[in-house]
Amino acid sequence: MLGQSLNVQVAITEDHPMSTMRDVAEHAGVSIQTISNVINGRVQMSEATRLRVQRAIEELGYTPNPHARGLRQRSSNTLAFIVVDPAERFLTDEFHDLVLAGICDALRDRNYSLLIQQSLNPYTPLYELPPISAGKVDGAIVTGSSHVLGAGKPPATTVTRRKTGTHVPLVILEQHTTDPSVCSIEAENYNGATALAEHLIGRGRTRFAFVHGMGNWPAVEARLAGLEKTLAKYALSCDHIVTCAWDPEAAYQAVLPLLHAHPQLDAIVAANDVLALGALKAARVAGRKVPDDVAVTGFDDFAFSTCIEPALTTVKVPGYEMGRTAAEMILAHVTSGSFAVQQVRFPTALIVRDSS
Amino acid sequence: MLGQSLNVQVAITEDHPMSTMRDVAEHAGVSIQTISNVINGRVQMSEATRLRVQRAIEELGYTPNPHARGLRQRSSNTLAFIVVDPAERFLTDEFHDLVLAGICDALRDRNYSLLIQQSLNPYTPLYELPPISAGKVDGAIVTGSSHVLGAGKPPATTVTRRKTGTHVPLVILEQHTTDPSVCSIEAENYNGATALAEHLIGRGRTRFAFVHGMGNWPAVEARLAGLEKTLAKYALSCDHIVTCAWDPEAAYQAVLPLLHAHPQLDAIVAANDVLALGALKAARVAGRKVPDDVAVTGFDDFAFSTCIEPALTTVKVPGYEMGRTAAEMILAHVTSGSFAVQQVRFPTALIVRDSS
DNA sequence: ATGAAAGCGCTAACAC
DNA sequence: GTGTTAGCGCTTTCAT
Numbered sequence: 004m005l006g007q008s009l010n011v012q013v014a015i016t017e018d019h020p021m022s023t024m025r026d027v028a029e030h031a032g033v034s035i036q037t038i039s040n041v042i043n044g045r046v047q048m049s050e051a052t053r054l055r056v057q058r059a060i061e062e063l064g065y066t067p068n069p070h071a072r073g074l075r076q077r078s079s080n081t082l083a084f085i086v087v088d089p090a091e092r093f094l095t096d097e098f099h100d101l102v103l104a105g106i107c108d109a110l111r112d113r114n115y116s117l118l119i120q121q122s123l124n125p126y127t128p129l130y131e132l133p134p135i136s137a138g139k140v141d142g143a144i145v146t147g148s149s150h151v152l153g154a155g156k157p158p159a160t161t162v163t164r165r166k167t168g169t170h171v172p173l174v175i176l177e178q179h180t181t182d183p184s185v186c187s188i189e190a191e192n193y194n195g196a197t198a199l200a201e202h203l204i205g206r207g208r209t210r211f212a213f214v215h216g217m218g219n220w221p222a223v224e225a226r227l228a229g230l231e232k233t234l235a236k237y238a239l240s241c242d243h244i245v246t247c248a249w250d251p252e253a254a255y256q257a258v259l260p261l262l263h264a265h266p267q268l269d270a271i272v273a274a275n276d277v278l279a280l281g282a283l284k285a286a287r288v289a290g291r292k293v294p295d296d297v298a299v300t301g302f303d304d305f306a307f308s309t310c311i312e313p314a315l316t317t318v319k320v321p322g323y324e325m326g327r328t329a330a331e332m333i334l335a336h337v338t339s340g341s342f343a344v345q346q347v348r349f350p351t352a353l354i355v356r357d358s359s
Numbered sequence: 360m361l362g363q364s365l366n367v368q369v370a371i372t373e374d375h376p377m378s379t380m381r382d383v384a385e386h387a388g389v390s391i392q393t394i395s396n397v398i399n400g401r402v403q404m405s406e407a408t409r410l411r412v413q414r415a416i417e418e419l420g421y422t423p424n425p426h427a428r429g430l431r432q433r434s435s436n437t438l439a440f441i442v443v444d445p446a447e448r449f450l451t452d453e454f455h456d457l458v459l460a461g462i463c464d465a466l467r468d469r470n471y472s473l474l475i476q477q478s479l480n481p482y483t484p485l486y487e488l489p490p491i492s493a494g495k496v497d498g499a500i501v502t503g504s505s506h507v508l509g510a511g512k513p514p515a516t517t518v519t520r521r522k523t524g525t526h527v528p529l530v531i532l533e534q535h536t537t538d539p540s541v542c543s544i545e546a547e548n549y550n551g552a553t554a555l556a557e558h559l560i561g562r563g564r565t566r567f568a569f570v571h572g573m574g575n576w577p578a579v580e581a582r583l584a585g586l587e588k589t590l591a592k593y594a595l596s597c598d599h600i601v602t603c604a605w606d607p608e609a610a611y612q613a614v615l616p617l618l619h620a621h622p623q624l625d626a627i628v629a630a631n632d633v634l635a636l637g638a639l640k641a642a643r644v645a646g647r648k649v650p651d652d653v654a655v656t657g658f659d660d661f662a663f664s665t666c667i668e669p670a671l672t673t674v675k676v677p678g679y680e681m682g683r684t685a686a687e688m689i690l691a692h693v694t695s696g697s698f699a700v701q702q703v704r705f706p707t708a709l710i711v712r713d714s715s
Numbered sequence: 716a717t718g719a720a721a722g723c724g725c726t727a728a729c730a731c
Numbered sequence: 732g733t734g735t736t737a738g739c740g741c742t743t744t745c746a747t
Contacts, residue, residue: 021494034717036718036719043742047716052717066494067741068740071426072742074739075729075740079426091464092679094456095457097456100453100456104450116474118413120472120473133472137423139425244586251666255666280666307528309640310637364743380725391724392727393732406732408733424725427726428724430723431725433739719746719747720745729734731734731735
């Protein structure tokens with residue numbers, strides 16, 4: 004029976020009280036300071052002492068107390084990933100999951116932890132977000148809706164970190180800025196959208212709709228802006244912009260009536276692949292052939308995009324790499340004490356498949 | 360230009376040194392202890408004092424130091440989500456993302472943070488996982504491959520928490536156990552698989568294949584076990600079990616040759632919806648009609664399952680609710696001091712759509 | 716190379 | 732109701 008083969012037993016606790024450095028010191032017959040030195044590999048010491056200490060540590064199952072350490076050296080070996088957005092279930096968003104995966108992979112071997120926090124209140128200035136203001140983390144990666152971050156906030160920006168202050172290195176994700184003091188990572192959504200629009204126009208599309216989800220995500224606004232700009236170049240326009248929840252079924256519900264109301268619609272540009280999936284279903288239900296009658300495109304190039312029918316034309320956005328890079332930038336800062344503030348832009352790539 | 364409209368400025372730091380309780384106390388002309396009392400709402404005090412203190416806190420932009428607090432009261436207002444699995448990009452897995460979303464939503468308003476940690480080394484006993492052993496978190500939600508958790512670990516389990524020790528409340532996810540002292544949350548994968556198998560057999564399917572990803576995930580093993588058990592009941596068997604990466608393209612690559620090699624195959628049971636998507640593509644490419652020639656089914660009921668063509672028959676597993684419940688169980692424990700150790704089983708539901 | 720003392724910011728325990 | 736004292740576990744500074 005499966006029940007048995009899966010009867011996994013898990014050891015949760017050891018029944019020894021948590022031992023401190025003092026315990027280890029006594030056990031090894033040395034001073035507390037020596038223990039600290041061994042653990043931090045700080046000074047030269049006799050091999051004999053070092054070994055004795057290490058054995059004592061093992062025998063007592065000693066682990067340094069991170070709070071005490073954090074209190075003393077004002078660092079926590081923890082980074083934060085903060086999403087400023089009032090929506091529930093924000094983590095179901097696949098793009099953020101890619102970013103998250105990248106961050107986690109970067110942190111994994113360096114003994115850093117990741118603190119995830121959603122900030123519901125759009126009006127909280129970043130430096131007042133709990134993990135940052137309180138010094139719970141050594142750095143933070145922040146993303147969110149642009150209005151949210153922008154509303155009434157002072158323009159001053161800095162990423163310097165002082166041991167004595169609350170300054171914390173920050174990387175802002177997907178927030179276009181011209182301020183050279185802000186460390187930011189964004190993808191070339193605008194250019195990606197431009198390329199996509201050129202492609203669609205090149206294939207003779209003339210009546211466009213744009214579907215996107217809730218919130219004023221800068222990346223999404225850039226996608227729309229690139230689309231509209233390019234359309235304008237050809238004296239075209241995107242006459243239909245619909246908003247729905249960030250899930251395929253919602254996109255389906257939103258696009259279907261659009262299709263019924265506008266028989267001439269021949270291009271549906273979705274803000275990401277998930278919504279494109281819903282648009283694809285809408286086209287199917289409405290009896291419109293893709294790509295013959297109507298083109299459907301996405302953004303992001305999620306894993307499923309090659310496997311659906313028709314395979315989805317999309318603009319690849321490297322979420323995993325962006326997350327990874329963000330984490331590495333902060334880690335570099337934390338490790339080396341300082342790094343050049345940079346604004347990294349990841350290229351996007353138009354991937355033409357069968358839906359256009 | 361979009362660049363301008365998105366020129367969001369973010370205040371990262373205030374240029375005041377981090378103030379302590381002592382500063383606030385001096386500023387308000389009271390003792391440190393009084394500040395502490397105000398912050399923790401601990402004792403009765405004159406309205407005048409309380410207001411004066413609160414104003415001082417505001418004026419100085421004071422925030423309690425979490426390390427000092429953690430050191431003193433041995434708690435951190437932080438929970439951990441730990442995945443014991445050696446794979447990279449583990450967070451791209453959609454089921455875990457649902458769980459994560461549930462956890463985050465539960466924690467959000469209670470001022471708890473979530474620490475995410477992947478444990479690469481399958482042989483690390485749970486109580487030695489950094490965040491737990493070090494007391495970085497007040498509780499943990501753990502999931503992972505069964506072999507990983509089971510290998511050579513002592514069977515003793517407990518979820519008691521003592522202020523003075525390293526004991527930490529734990530909820531084990533998707534790990535079937537009969538040990539009543541372990542707090543676990545699982546879905547009825549076995550029953551779900553049984554129902555699915557009955558359904559497929561009822562529709563005349565006789566030649567089965569099972570596709571799954573890397574790792575010995577208990578949930579996946581339960582799905583396979585339920586399938587095989589039911590097949591056996593009807594003197595059938597699942598003759599093809601293929602393993603691939605946990606992404607649709609990999610499933611496609613794995614299933615396509617299977618389909619070519621076995622023309623009589625008439626049911627492909629994928630371990631989750633993502634793999635089912637790949638199987639669907641394989642069927643298409645191999646020229647097999649779904650569901651006429653071959654049935655394809657998934658597990659989990661991810662959002663995309665209703666939007667693909669054909670809509671996917673699947674077994675719904677409530678990942679979001681499971682994560683949410685896990686977090687709430689721990690929170691209840693932390694808040695109230697103790698809770699009944701329980702083993703929660705979430706029902707699964709067969710959802711028959713068009714792919715079977 | 717090792718040890719002793721001081722103190723990080725906070726709260727528990729007790730005095731007033 | 733409010734203040735004082737002590738100490739959580741660790742690292743920094745200085746002495747040996």
